[in-house]
Amino acid sequence: QVQLVASGGGLVQPGGSLRLSCSASGLAFSSYAMGWCRQAPGKEREFVAGIDWNGGTTYYADSVKGRFTISRDNAKNTVYLQMSSLLLEDTAVYYCAKDRNTRRIGVSKYTRDYDYWGQGTQVTVSS
Numbered sequence: 001q002v003q004l005v006a007s008g009g010g011l012v013q014p015g016g017s018l019r020l021s022c023s024a025s026g027l028a029f030s031s032y033a034m035g036w037c038r039q040a041p042g043k044e045r046e047f048v049a050g051i052d053w054n055g056g057t058t059y060y061a062d063s064v065k066g067r068f069t070i071s072r073d074n075a076k077n078t079v080y081l082q083m084s085s086l087l088l089e090d091t092a093v094y095y096c097a098k099d100r101n102t103r104r105i106g107v108s109k110y111t112r113d114y115d116y117w118g119q120g121t122q123v124t125v126s127s
Contacts, residue, residue, distance in 0.1 A: 001026045002024070002025075002026040002027045002098065002116040003024070003025045003026050003118075004022055004023070004024050004096050004097065004098065004116055004117065004118030004119075005022065005023045005024075005118055005119065006020060006021070006022045006094060006095065006096050006118040006119065006120055006121040007020070007021050007022075007023075007121055008020040008021050008121060009093075009094060009121030009122045009123045009124075010122075010123070010124070011124045011126060012086055012123070012124070012125055012126075013086075013125070013126070013127055014086060014087060014088060014125055014126075014127055015085060015086065016086050016125070017082070017083060017084045017085075017086065018083045018086065018123060019080060019081070019082050019083070020036070020080065020081040020082075020083065020094055020096075020121060020123075021078055021079075021080055022034070022036075022078060022079045022080075022081075022096030022118055023076075023077060023078050024077045024078065024079070024096075024098070025077065027098060027116075028102070029074060029077040030053060030054070030074040031053055031102040031103055032053055032098045032099045032101075032102060032103075033050060033051060033052045033053050033098075033099035033104050033107050033108070034050065034051055034070075034072060034079040034096060034097070034098055034099070035047060035049065035050035035051075035096065035097050035098075035099070035107070035108075035114050036048050036049045036050070036070060036079075036081045036094060036095070036096055036097075037094070037095050037096075037097060037111055037114075037117075038090075038092035038093065038094045038095070038123075039092055039093050039095070039120075040089075040091060040092040040093075043092075045095075045111055046061065046063070046092075047061060047109050047110065047111050047114075048060070048061045048063065048064050048068065048081075048094075049061070049064065049068055049070040049081060050070065050107035050108065050109065051070045051071065051072050051079065051107060052104065052105075052106060052107050053099075053102070053103050053104070054074075055071065055072050055074070057106055057107050058070055058107065059106075059107040059108075059109050061109070063089075064083075064090075067083065067084050067085045067086075068081060068082065068083050068084070069081070069082040069084075070082075079096055081094065081096075083123070086123075086125045087125060088125050088126070089125075090123060090125050091123060091124050091125045091126070092122075092123060093120040093121065093122050093123075094120060094121050094122075094123055095117045095118055095119075095120045096117070096118045097111075097114035097115065097116060097117045097118070098114060098115060098116050099113060099114055100113055100114065100115050101113070
């Protein structure tokens with residue numbers, strides 16, 4: 001059974017940094033693209049970053065481009081999201097998810113192409 005456990009969230013001041021981790025089990029991790037999405041209260045889930053199965057291709061939403069970096073360690077079955085220069089509007093619950101397809105060429109930016117969402121980790125940016 002697939003499990004995605006996200007961690008690393010917390011309270012941070014504007015301009016600060018956080019590193020999220022997502023540990024995966026129950027799947028052939030190195031065969032799937034992975035993504036991070038976020039959902040703020042009253043808003044739709046937003047896909048913010050994705051990485052292909054071998055780590056060679058990444059995608060970032062315009063809202064986070066230049067500030068967030070996604071990476072993966074296939075030996076540890078873990079995907080990371082390094083967040084810097086955090087803004088108030090980055091406040092949300094952050095979820096990691098796996099691609100529905102194995103070894104997709106590139107990275108999908110559509111949440112419909114991802115399944116098995118983790119439990120999420122809260123990121124709060126506040127002064």
